[in-house]
Structures are given as structure tokens and as C-alpha cells.
Amino acid sequence: MSIHLSFKSYSLPFIAAWQSAHERQWQRAGWLVRIAAAGDCGYGDAAPLPAAGTEAPAATVSRLHHWQQRVGQLSAVADDLTAIYAALAELAAAVPSAAPAADCAVETALLDLCAKLRGWPLRGWLSAQAVEIQCIPVNAALGAVSKQTAAAVTASAALGFRVFKLKVGIAPLADELRWLHTVAAALPSDGQLRLDANQAWDVDTAQQAIRALQQADLPIESLEEPLAQPTDAALVALQQQCDFALALDESLARRDWWTAPLTVPVRRVVLKPSALGGLRPTLALAEAALAGGVEVVVTSVLESAAGIWATAQVAAAIIAEQSVLNQTVMPRTLAQGLATSDWLARDLGAAPLVRAGYLHLNDAPGSGFVPHPT
Ligand SMILES: O=C(O)CCC(=O)c1ccccc1C(=O)O
Ligand SMILES: [Mg+2]
Structure with missing residues (x-):
């Protein structure tokens, strides 16, 4: 068995311009992160918005590549659950992260997956x-x-x-x-x-x-x-x-x-x-x-x-x-x-x-x- 992390970019139009003192935007862009393991999968949203205190999108992608590689390495040497817990521990140790939106997405996908495997709602x-x-x-x-x-x-x-x-x-x-x-x-x-x-x-x-x-x-x-x-x-x-x-x-x-x-x-x-x-x-x-x-x-x-x-x-x-x-x-x-x-x-x-x-x-x-x- 192994763990596989993939991510796919999305761009979703707003119904009207979203405006704040920081910005004016017509669409929301990010990446849907999917982590598959142990016969199930979890999802997370990497939705950077620098005005809200996240990293810029380029940093989100490079961080997602990092986690993709890291999850692969962890799952090569351990069973799926052990590797998932190890990844969650690495995410926790990375706080405060320079790429919080990417880390949030990967953590969310792992927690979603864990909760599904256990049959619990995530909360x-x-x-x-x-x-x-x-x-x-x-x-x-x-x-x-x-x-x-x-x-x-x-x-x-x-x-x-x-x-x-x-x-x-x-x-x-x-x-x-x-x-x-x-x-x-x-x-x-x-x-x-x-x-x-x-x-x-x-x-x-x-x-x-x-x-x-x-x-x-x-x-x-x-x-x-x-x-x-x-x-x-x-x-x-x-x-x-x-x-x-x-x-x-x-x-x-x-x-x-x-x-x-x-x-x-x-x-x-x-x-x-x-x-x-x-x-x-x-x-x-x-x-x-x-x-x-x-x-x-x-x-x-x-x-x-x-x-x-x-x-x-x-x-x-x-x-x-x-x-x-x-x-x-x-x-x-x-x-x-x-x-x-x-x-x-x-x-x-x-x-x-x-x-x-x-x-x-x-x-x-x-x-x-x-x-x-x-
Ligand atoms: O809080 C809400 O109801 C909407 C969310 C919101 O205002 C928001 C949305 C995107 C980025 C920043 C902010 C903000 O609260 O400043
Ligand atoms: Mg606010």
C-alpha cells in the first residue's frame, strides 16, 4: 500500500467583484489537494490569499510539491497509518509555517482521511x-x-x-x-x-x-x-x-x-x-x-x-x-x-x-x- 498526494488547480468566478480595503477580485483560485491511502481519500483546499495573511500562490505550489514528495518518502518506509501520523506530526512541527495555506490543505486532507477511516465526522x-x-x-x-x-x-x-x-x-x-x-x-x-x-x-x-x-x-x-x-x-x-x-x-x-x-x-x-x-x-x-x-x-x-x-x-x-x-x-x-x-x-x-x-x-x-x- 502507499499514500498518494495529488493537487489540481481551480479557478472559481465570484458572482460579483469581492472588494475589501486590500483588494478587488473577480475570481477565487487555489488547488484541491487529494490524499489517497488505505482504500480511501481525503481532501483539502489550498486557497492562498496574501491579503488575509497567507503566502503567495507560487509559494503554495512549491510547498505542495514538497509535501507530495515527503508523503511519498514516509509511505515508502512505513504502513499507511504510521506514515499519515508522521506527516501530521511534521505539519504540526512546521507551525508557524511560511506557507500556511498549503500546510492547511495537506493537514485538512490527512485529517479528512483519518476521520473517514475511523468513521467519524472530522470535528x-x-x-x-x-x-x-x-x-x-x-x-x-x-x-x-x-x-x-x-x-x-x-x-x-x-x-x-x-x-x-x-x-x-x-x-x-x-x-x-x-x-x-x-x-x-x-x-x-x-x-x-x-x-x-x-x-x-x-x-x-x-x-x-x-x-x-x-x-x-x-x-x-x-x-x-x-x-x-x-x-x-x-x-x-x-x-x-x-x-x-x-x-x-x-x-x-x-x-x-x-x-x-x-x-x-x-x-x-x-x-x-x-x-x-x-x-x-x-x-x-x-x-x-x-x-x-x-x-x-x-x-x-x-x-x-x-x-x-x-x-x-x-x-x-x-x-x-x-x-x-x-x-x-x-x-x-x-x-x-x-x-x-x-x-x-x-x-x-x-x-x-x-x-x-x-x-x-x-x-x-x-x-x-x-x-x-x-
Ligand atoms: O467573515 C466573513 O463573513 C467573510 C470573510 C471575510 O470577510 C474575508 C474573506 C476573505 C479574506 C478576508 C476576510 C476578512 O474577514 O478580512
Ligand atoms: Mg476580517
Whole structure:
């Protein structure tokens, strides 16, 4: 027997341009990684997006070639399961990886395979309590605030979403504040806005934005990455001015998570497995954050269904650990940023179902991803 790792490039068009302060894109490109062994196979999504903290695509490919060769070497000298565990150990030892999107894909494919061989859903492999978690609250990913209409927000609310995420920091602040008022007026009474500035603002602009949002009493749930220069001192000061949570996202990749004790200058972290090198590093970081009283939200990097299934599995594991860890401190589960599959005009397989503001997992062995026949 032997283990075989293969990967195939994909390019999936968006239904409309995806825009953030970092980028404007019409399609999503990556590689579907497949690892076959012991009569079954697992899948992972290598979906680099440097703006989200991953390596560039060229580094993803060369890293996938490395793992292809390495998995072949390991399987030449050991039985399949031993070689799979050895590869998983090498991936864990590689954190923090210079090619986290590639490592995430290979780790995901190995875990998907292990879980299938065992007959477990992948989240059960990550955390025993997680098997019970079937439904994950998710936010609507609406895109740039400039592109919103009251009708679009009403339609999204009718689908059952209660947290509506908007990209800001793209147009002048005064314009965006005006648009935010229009969106807020269309929200259901229990609706909230999650904003993401993707590091667009200097300290002055961020302060001005926060002051305006609070004075207008807009229902802001959180604000991701307000600062171009996210120093601890500036973030601590900004968080003190805010009634809502500030969150770190893409700037996390540049912090020293792995050797120093975890300190976070804001109330929340946004975790993306593709930027962190895999599902297990994401879970480890989430556990450290939760233990320190920091809120955790898992989000996609607009990856294909192969990635979304796996990212949802680790989100379920984190939610399970969270309810065990501190039921009283965090009674409500935050909406996770996993409802992004509708941005893709086509996909590599069926994405998890999103209904009434919840993403639904099932009990199928592995991640739940099944590729469309090609
Ligand atoms: O969180 C969501 O709902 C959507 C995901 C999202 O906004 C995103 C997607 C791709 C790259 C970066 C980000 C981000 O959160 O900054
Ligand atoms: Mg973000």
C-alpha cells in the first residue's frame, strides 16, 4: 500500500467583484489537494490569499510539491497509518509555517482521511464533545458598504441572518457612514452590523469612525482590523473608547503566537485556518484565546466548499470547547464568518447548507466535502 498526494488547480468566478480595503477580485483560485491511502481519500483546499495573511500562490505550489514528495518518502518506509501520523506530526512541527495555506490543505486532507477511516465526522477527531454540534450561527457576508441597498439587506434578513458583515475603509469615511445609516435603517430590530476595515485607517480616522458610530447609536456588533499600524498601545486605547468588540484578523499572522504567552490588545480574534497553517493550530490558538477571555470567531478566506466544510468543522470544535470552558462568561455563540459560498458562481462540490442564519453540519465521516464528478 502507499499514500498518494495529488493537487489540481481551480479557478472559481465570484458572482460579483469581492472588494475589501486590500483588494478587488473577480475570481477565487487555489488547488484541491487529494490524499489517497488505505482504500480511501481525503481532501483539502489550498486557497492562498496574501491579503488575509497567507503566502503567495507560487509559494503554495512549491510547498505542495514538497509535501507530495515527503508523503511519498514516509509511505515508502512505513504502513499507511504510521506514515499519515508522521506527516501530521511534521505539519504540526512546521507551525508557524511560511506557507500556511498549503500546510492547511495537506493537514485538512490527512485529517479528512483519518476521520473517514475511523468513521467519524472530522470535528470529532479535533474534539470529542464537538460531534454534538450540528448547527453553527453564521453572519451574512454582504460585501462593501457602498454596494448595499435596503432591499438587499431586507432580503438577507428574510433568509434568517441576524449579523450582517460589511467591508468598510474602501471609500471616504463620511460616505461610508452615510451608507451605514441606510443599511442600519433596513435591519431587523435584533439585527447587528459587523464591520471590517481590513487595516485601512490611521488612528485619527479610526477614532473618528468609532465616535460617529457610537454617537449615532448604530447596532455595531464588532469592528475588525481598524488600524493600518495595529500596535498594541493604539489598539488598547481604541478598544477603551468602544462599547463593541474590536477584532484582530489578518494582523494576527505577524504576531508571535507560538513562543510567547498569548496577549491580545482587543476583545476578539478572527481565526482563518488557511492563514494559521491548519485546523489544529487554529484550535490551539482558539483555546489559548478563550482561556484568556478573548472572544473567537472563525471565518473563511472565500475558499471552495472543500475548505468551507473543514473550516466549519474546526469552528464546531471551538464552539464545543468554549461551552465546556466558560459557560457563564460567554453564554452566546458568536456568528461565524462561514456563509461565503454564495459569492462563488460555481464550486468544487456542494457547500454546507446555510438556513435561517445557521450553517448545518452532518454526521458523515470526514469533513463532509464530496467533490463534484469531473
Ligand atoms: O467573515 C466573513 O463573513 C467573510 C470573510 C471575510 O470577510 C474575508 C474573506 C476573505 C479574506 C478576508 C476576510 C476578512 O474577514 O478580512
Ligand atoms: Mg476580517
